[in-house]
Amino acid sequence: MAGENILVIGAGIAGLNAALALSQPGRTVTLIERDPPPPDASADAAFDIWERRGVGHLRHSHAFLARLYLLLREKYPDLLQELLDAGCRELRFEDGIPTTLRDAYVPEPEDNDLTILTSRRTTLEFIMRRYAATLPGITFMTGTRVKGLRQDRASNGTPMITGVTVDNQGQDLTLTADLVVDAGGKNALGMDWLKASGIHVRQDVEGAGILYYTRHYRLRPGQEEPPRSKLPNGADLGYIKYGVFPADNGCFSITLAVPEVEMEIRRRIVHPEVFDQICRSLPAMAPWIEDTRVEPKSKVFGMGELKSQWRHLIEDGKPVVLNYYPMGDNLIRTNPLYGRGCSFAAVEAQALANALDASEDPAERACQYHTEVAREVRPYYDSMLKQDRAAIRRAANGLNPDYEAGFKARLAKSFIEDAINIALRSDVDLLREAMHGFHMLSHPDAWLKKPKNFFKVMRVWARGKKRNKGFYLPRIGPNRKEMFELLDLSPTVDWETYKNAA
Ligand SMILES: Cc1cc2nc3c(=O)[nH]c(=O)nc-3n(C[C@H](O)[C@H](O)[C@H](O)COP(=O)(O)OP(=O)(O)OC[C@H]3O[C@@H](n4cnc5c(N)ncnc54)[C@H](O)[C@@H]3O)c2cc1C
Structure with a gap:
């Protein structure tokens, strides 16, 4: 609607995506952000000194999946160029294919689409913000807390948001708006404010079952990243998951994700020397942190309280509130392991732009927004929940020294390890199709549901371990008992605690 005035709470990833999607001549979009603006200097300065108390996970590893990368490439190519100029990296499909497929690999044009954009999150955010500020109608109001x-009521009685009240550096202000986008992140207070005024927003919540630990490093002058080996740069040992995130300007980070039930590891891993000791014991990570190659650039950042959360703002086909659009983590949260939160935010921002273009009626807009978001995002959300639940069960079983998997569990494990994983390491077409799902370009299970692909996977399984020998990974790291010995921890304390709590 011409002349529309939009307020966006928060200038994080969702707020910035909203600015990109909603900017339009004649429309004003004001992003209200509690934190100060980034230092207008460099990517390094942004990482070193940008104060972002509103984003506790700012200095954790971040990567944008192809769904978001392609959006930038197609709709905002000059922004993508600015990100690349600032040192952000494009990790292509061919960079990630296993050694078993490299020699026979023939590139397909679509492989260029299966690209991850990666860098320190401060760099991604700092450049996106600088670009957003140049768009028509976009204004940033920083150091301002909503x-x-x-609130008012529509003629049919539905609550309707008409603006926000803010604390602008000690001064209380009321700002009116035609609509409010609440991109206040995982700690946003919008739902609490609605609840206080009698508006109930239903939500599904489940713990992700892990904690995140990240440390940043930088290559020493003249040094390069280790060459690719047979081992993947990310894998799951059950009691710990690891991944390396190549970043901008010679930097990279390593993230170790630890199941919540592994209290002993959690207690120690925040110490940098212990974090590095764990990395050195993982054959894929060890070359990344050789003293002669890199220097550490940060402490170990830890993050807990990770959850999946879906908020419902449509009940019985009607919006519970009008002109109020939660977006990003305030609408949907997921386990960061899958790296989908920023892509979800981008999809939501585009969905809102579509809804605003399609209708001027607030109720129709709300229904279209939430319907499109559910259609585009829910399949990934459900698939991640399923995987999280299985991982939580596995982690708890891993504590129990006497645990013996039953037939069903052994079959499921074998299907993943001996059928799916081996098929993906032995057939590039299967890998390509599976990566489409991973990158949110097709339904996450679509590739396996195709009879042709399912048959291929079953054939690999039927071939048996002996004949598939060449496609198994070498040992990816110590088992739990060995790691506990290395760190001088007791392997049974957590099981006793878990049993007693249960
Ligand atoms: C450890 C970790 C790792 C992750 N890794 C990835 C990854 O690799 N890839 C990926 O796609 N996703 C990842 N995610 C998810 C991703 O970071 C989030 O989904 C994304 O940040 C959500 O963006 P947002 O704008 O909703 O929230 P944020 O980016 O957190 O931004 C919220 C903003 O709102 C501001 N704000 C809050 N309240 C107010 C207020 N009252 N007034 C004014 N301003 C306010 C805050 O200061 C902040 O700037 C990760 C998440 C975590 C926790």
């Missing part, structure tokens, strides 16, 4: 929502 304190509440202004």
Whole structure:
């Protein structure tokens, strides 16, 4: 609608995506952000000194999946160029294919689409923000905290948001708006404000079952990243998952994700020397942190309270509130392991732009927004929940020294390890199709549901371990008992605690 005035709470990833999607001549979009603006200097300065108390995970590893990368490439090519100029990296399909497929690999044009954009999150955010500020109608109001929502009622009685109240560096202000986008992140207070005024928003919540630990490193002058080996740069040992995230300007980070039930490891891993000791014991990570190659650039950042959360703002086909659009982590949260949160935010921002273009009626807009988001995002959300639940069960079983898997569990494990994983390491077409799902370009299970692909996977399984020998990974790291010995921890304490708590 011409002349529309939009307020966006938060200038994080979702707020910035909203700015990109909603900017339009004649429309004003004001992003209200509690934190100060980035230092207008360099990617390094942004990482070293940008104060972002509103984003606790700012200095954790971040990567944008192809769904978001392609959006940037197609709709905002000059922004993508600015990100690349600042040192952000494109990790292509061919960079990730296993050694078993490299020699026979023939590139397909679509492989260029299966690209991850990666860098320190401070760099991604700093450049996106600088670009967004140049778009028509976009204004940033920083150092300003939103304190509440202004509310009225539509003629049919539905609550309707008409603006926000803010604390602008000690001064209380009321700002009116045609609509409010609440991109206040995982700690956003919008739902609390709605609840206080009698509006109930239903939500599904489940713990992700892990904690995140990240440390940053930089290559020493003249040094390069280790050459690719047979081992993947990310894998799951059950009691710990690891991944390396190549970043901008010679930097990279390593993230170790630890199941919540592994209390002993959690207690120690925040110490940098222990974090590095664990990395050195993982054959794929060890070359990344050789003293002669890199220097550490940060402490170990830890993050807990990770959850999946889906908020429902449509009940019985009707919006519970009008002109209020939660976006990003305030609408949907997921386990960061899958790296999908930023892509979800981008999809939501585009969905809102579509809804605003399609109708001027607030109720129709809300229904279209939430319907499109559910259609585009829910399959990935459900698939991640399923995987999280299985991982939580496995982690708890891993504590129990007497655990013996039953037939069903052994069969499921074998299907993943001996059928799916081996098929993906032995057939590039299968890998390509599976990566489409991973990158949110097709339904996450679509590749396996195709009879042709399912048959291929079953054939690999039927061939048996002996004949598939060449496609198994070498040992990816110590088992739990060995790691506990290395770190001088007791392997049974957590099981006793878990049993007693249960
Ligand atoms: C450890 C970790 C690793 C992750 N890794 C990845 C990854 O690799 N790839 C990926 O796609 N996703 C990843 N995610 C998810 C991703 O970071 C989030 O989905 C994304 O940040 C959500 O963006 P957002 O704008 O909703 O929230 P944020 O980016 O957190 O931004 C919220 C903003 O709102 C501001 N704000 C809050 N309240 C107010 C207020 N009252 N007034 C004014 N301003 C306010 C905050 O200061 C902040 O700037 C990760 C998440 C975590 C926790």
